[in-house]
Amino acid sequence: MAIEFLKGHGTQNDFVLLPDPDGLLDLTPSRVAALCDRQRGLGADGVLRVVRSTALGLPSEGEWFMDYRNADGSVAEMCGNGMRVFARYLTDTGLESGSEFVVGSRAGDKPVLVRPDGEVTVHMGPAAITGASVALVDGRNFSGVAVNVGNPHLVSIVEDDVAELDLRDQPRYDEDFFPEGVNLEFVNPIGEGALRMRVYERGVGETRSCGTGTVAAVAAALHLAGTDTGESTVDIPGGRVTVALDHGAATLTGPVEFVARGELFDDWWAQA
Numbered sequence: 001m002a003i004e005f006l007k008g009h010g011t012q013n014d015f016v017l018l019p020d021p022d023g024l025l026d027l028t029p030s031r032v033a034a035l036c037d038r039q040r041g042l043g044a045d046g047v048l049r050v051v052r053s054t055a056l057g058l059p060s061e062g063e064w065f066m067d068y069r070n071a072d073g074s075v076a077e078m079c080g081n082g083m084r085v086f087a088r089y090l091t092d093t094g095l096e097s098g099s100e101f102v103v104g105s106r107a108g109d110k111p112v113l114v115r116p117d118g119e120v121t122v123h124m125g126p127a128a129i130t131g132a133s134v135a136l137v138d139g140r141n142f143s144g145v146a147v148n149v150g151n152p153h154l155v156s157i158v159e160d161d162v163a164e165l166d167l168r169d170q171p172r173y174d175e176d177f178f179p180e181g182v183n184l185e186f187v188n189p190i191g192e193g194a195l196r197m198r199v200y201e202r203g204v205g206e207t208r209s210c211g212t213g214t215v216a217a218v219a220a221a222l223h224l225a226g227t228d229t230g231e232s233t234v235d236i237p238g239g240r241v242t243v244a245l246d247h248g249a250a251t252l253t254g255p256v257e258f259v260a261r262g263e264l265f266d267d268w269w270a271q272a
């Protein structure tokens, strides 16, 4: 059976998409890790399996479910950039005929809007402030705001230029506070309603963008300013997204690009 794939990205957070409507693929963690490996596979930050909600037996009002996996093979609850790419795939292929629909995820159903210019807005749901903690980078402590966007984040607003941080190694964090691991964002405010951010993602490493991370960053910045409502651009190494919060409920808007489509070799899949 030929296994089709596509490669796409949202602000350079890149994904391998695997269309698997009936949920027939045996998508093991080692196959995900092999696909995402930039030397022995296709290379990506994660995998998006395109599967019908009913095929997985998961409750969703959406016909389609975003089965997201991190590059190390682990499962995560939600991926904001992945959801933008996933939604565009559904409309580009005609699997969804309208521009507004709902997609299932492990963090619940997400309404999406595919805009005429191809950008996608995702209604991300609540960005909940869950406390305070500390990240340790290169021997330095960065205090941060813990935010849950379906998946866990710790956002540190830092005074130094985030471009100078050494994020080659996994920063340390409080494993008692984040027993399931955490995505770590480092943020510079760069003007009214404008942030710059770098991120070290759980299960991946440093990526050039993280949609849930940008939502967490805006929620944390607003929280520190004493509000849960506002809008901000977020500049990440891979481009720019816009995040709006209305009483803690977030939307994420940004571009999507598809790069390639192809077929995996059966032998490669079998031994991966």
Ligand SMILES: N[C@@H](CCC[C@H](N)C(=O)O)C(=O)O
Residues within 6 Å of the ligand: 013, 070, 075, 076, 077, 078, 079, 080, 081, 082, 151, 152, 183, 201, 202, 203, 204, 207, 209, 210, 211, 212, 213
């Ligand atoms: N890149 C994603 C987040 C992917 C999941 C994350 N690494 C986790 O483990 O929670 C995004 O765009 O939100």
